[in-house]
Amino acid sequence: MKKNIKHILYIENEQEAAWQLIHSLKNEGFVNYQVDWETSLSAAIDKLSLQQYDAVLTDFHLSNDPDTNIVSSLLVIDEDLPIVVLTNDKDQNLACRVVQSGAKDFLNKATSDTRQIVLALERAIQRKLIEHHLAYYAQVDDLTGLPNRNLFKERLSRALIRADRNEKIVALMIIDIDRFKHINDSLGHEVGDELLRIVGKRLSYCVRDGDTVARLGGDEFTILLEEVTNIGDPSIVANRLLESMMLPIEINGSELFVTLSIGITLYPIDNTCMQYLLRNADNAMYRAKEGGRNCYRYYTTEMNRDIEDRIHLESKIRQALAKNEFELHYQPKFNIHDKQLVGAEALLRWNNEEIGSVSPTKFIPIAEETGLIQPITEWVVSEACRQNSEWQLQGYSPIIMAINLSPKQFNRVDIADILFRQIIFSDLAPKYVELEITEGALMEDINRSQEILKALKDRGICISIDDFGTGYSSLNYLKKFPIDTLKIDQSFVRDIMVDNDDAAIVSAVIAMAKSLRLNVIAEGVETKEQLNFLDSKGCCEAQGYFLGKPVAAKEFKSQFLTKNDNNIYDIASNG
Ligand code: C2E
Ligand code: MG
Ligand code: MG
Numbered sequence: 001m002k003k004n005i006k007h008i009l010y011i012e013n014e015q016e017a018a019w020q021l022i023h024s025l026k027n028e029g030f031v032n033y034q035v036d037w038e039t040s041l042s043a044a045i046d047k048l049s050l051q052q053y054d055a056v057l058t059d060f061h062l063s064n065d066p067d068t069n070i071v072s073s074l075l076v077i078d079e080d081l082p083i084v085v086l087t088n089d090k091d092q093n094l095a096c097r098v099v100q101s102g103a104k105d106f107l108n109k110a111t112s113d114t115r116q117i118v119l120a121l122e123r124a125i126q127r128k129l130i131e132h133h134l135a136y137y138a139q140v141d142d143l144t145g146l147p148n149r150n151l152f153k154e155r156l157s158r159a160l161i162r163a164d165r166n167e168k169i170v171a172l173m174i175i176d177i178d179r180f181k182h183i184n185d186s187l188g189h190e191v192g193d194e195l196l197r198i199v200g201k202r203l204s205y206c207v208r209d210g211d212t213v214a215r216l217g218g219d220e221f222t223i224l225l226e227e228v229t230n231i232g233d234p235s236i237v238a239n240r241l242l243e244s245m246m247l248p249i250e251i252n253g254s255e256l257f258v259t260l261s262i263g264i265t266l267y268p269i270d271n272t273c274m275q276y277l278l279r280n281a282d283n284a285m286y287r288a289k290e291g292g293r294n295c296y297r298y299y300t301t302e303m304n305r306d307i308e309d310r311i312h313l314e315s316k317i318r319q320a321l322a323k324n325e326f327e328l329h330y331q332p333k334f335n336i337h338d339k340q341l342v343g344a345e346a347l348l349r350w351n352n353e354e355i356g357s358v359s360p361t362k363f364i365p366i367a368e369e370t371g372l373i374q375p376i377t378e379w380v381v382s383e384a385c386r387q388n389s390e391w392q393l394q395g396y397s398p399i400i401m402a403i404n405l406s407p408k409q410f411n412r413v414d415i416a417d418i419l420f421r422q423i424i425f426s427d428l429a430p431k432y433v434e435l436e437i438t439e440g441a442l443m444e445d446i447n448r449s450q451e452i453l454k455a456l457k458d459r460g461i462c463i464s465i466d467d468f469g470t471g472y473s474s475l476n477y478l479k480k481f482p483i484d485t486l487k488i489d490q491s492f493v494r495d496i497m498v499d500n501d502d503a504a505i506v507s508a509v510i511a512m513a514k515s516l517r518l519n520v521i522a523e524g525v526e527t528k529e530q531l532n533f534l535d536s537k538g539c540c541e542a543q544g545y546f547l548g549k550p551v552a553a554k555e556f557k558s559q560f561l562t563k564n565d566n567n568i569y570d571i572a573s574n575g
Pocket of ligand 2: 436
């Protein structure tokens with residue numbers, strides 16, 4: 001059997017003591033210790049810089065270096081070196097000092113026998129191994145075995161120093177698996193984990209040995225390319241990464257296809273600060289997602305300007321509620337056939353004194369990302385309901401108030417309760433409230449959506465699918481949801497008179513809605529021709545500039561509300 005030989009460097013200036021220990025090691029059978037003996041610190045340091053030792057055993061007071069802290073001096077050469085100190089000193093303070101300096105153990109020469117010394121050395125070596133082990137796991141991602149965020153940051157900072165020295169470029173990539181959440185939710189976490197492992201492996205095959213592939217967490221990976229000479233080089237790697245996902249990933253016998261979105265930033269061209277580099281790459285990655293996924297984007301300074309604008313906007317949105325800068329406009333919805341006003345859609349308006357009026361399509365996504373959408377929606381719901389209830393109290397014929405819900409809010413299980421509470425507070429019967437939800441929001445998590453919609457329906461609230469036709473449009477799923485209305489997206493309505501495909505789609509949606517016994521409304525109706533076409537196909541309701549633009553509450557009341565029992569408004573006289 002091969003012996004596991006331990007190499008020990010022994011530093012002792014008393015010849016007698018040294019010989020004694022070396023001999024007793026042999027005589028007492030500790031044969032797997034190979035001891036090199038030195039009598040001075042300087043000689044020991046020379047040895048240590050030439051050869052690797054498992055541990056050092058040393059006297060603390062060497063006559064030729066009386067005032068030196070031996071332990072500290074040795075650790076300068078190798079900070080992990082396990083050191084055991086032997087001394088004649090009985091002073092306990094010295095023991096403390098030795099250990100504080102970084103020695104692993106401390107023994108009294110007079111009272112320790114060979115066995116105890118060996119034991120102390122063994123323990124010191126063992127401790128170093130354990131510490132290394134822990135340090136390793138603190139730097140490695142359990143799931144993929146790739147470097148984790150800690151190690152990645154360390155490598156990045158070293159790479160930047162090297163790049164400065166060699167006048168080379170470092171490329172930092174952030175890689176996100178497209179629609180990973182969907183895979184994870186629908187196929188389960190085990191499949192998700194396996195997918196991450198395989199993707200991690202494939203990414204690793206695409207880079208050179210010196211480059212780093214790390215997992216930052218979730219489905220986000222990062223790659224550090226060093227020694228880049230040409231700013232176009234990272235795009236070659238990025239293409240290789242995208243191609244590496246073209247072959248299906250096999251898990252549990254089924255084949256999965258995934259794509260990546262990649263953001264690239266370059267040091268020192270884009271930024272010289274590590275933190276900003278990560279942010280740049282992240283922004284570029286989001287651009288890749290916006291650009292349709294399965295692609296890469298280099299960071300550009302315009303992205304930064306956009307970000308600054310965004311941060312500015314974000315802080316303004318934060319203050320908007322408190323400053324009362326939000327307002328609701330109401331757009332009428334009509335029954336095409338009998339021209340009755342059936343409802344209104346509440347549309348959020350924001351007017352800031354510094355930046356002017358901002359479109360909801362611009363500020364709502366930011367509100368969603370920052371979580372501000374929650375208090376904003378609560379305000380919208382309570383204000384819209386309060387307004388509707390006020391009109392009813394003033395004796396106007398009741399109408400249904402439609403309120404847009406942001407997809408992000410479907411992540412909250414208690415959303416039905418929150419909304420219901422707001423409605424009840426405003427003294428409005430829930431049947432006069434309709435929630436407009438996009439298909440995408442429902443499809444994110446079908447089971448949860450079913451649950452939430454059912455809770456809303458049980459409380460008497462109406463449900464409408466907004467922007468219908470732009471999302472998944474999966475009929476099978478639609479049937480599973482307790483919905484009342486399909487709202488045909490304005491992009492189809494816009495071209496029904498010129499585009500045969502759009503006309504066909506709109507006709508089909510109307511027919512389908514009828515067969516599912518759903519109400520159907522067309523949005524974005526801008527001309528009389530469009531309205532007539534919709535009418536001829538049997539569409540029940542319509543909304544759009546031709547019928548009425550979104551207006552403030554006061555105008556809505558005077559323009560559209562009536563006190564007798566039918567809200568007849570002459571569509572034909574408009575436009
Ligand atoms: P949406 O729910 O699909 O609302 C319809 C949008 O189309 C509104 O834009 C409306 O002003 C516009 N519109 C109505 N008729 C016509 C027409 O005939 N032609 C054209 N070209 N446009 C028409 P707006 O007010 O800018 O709102 C945009 C989007 O912002 C809304 O789309 C909705 O998704 C979101 N939004 C508005 N208010 C809220 C809100 O309170 N909460 C949430 N979560 N989202 C809101
Ligand atoms: Mg809407
Ligand atoms: Mg819409």
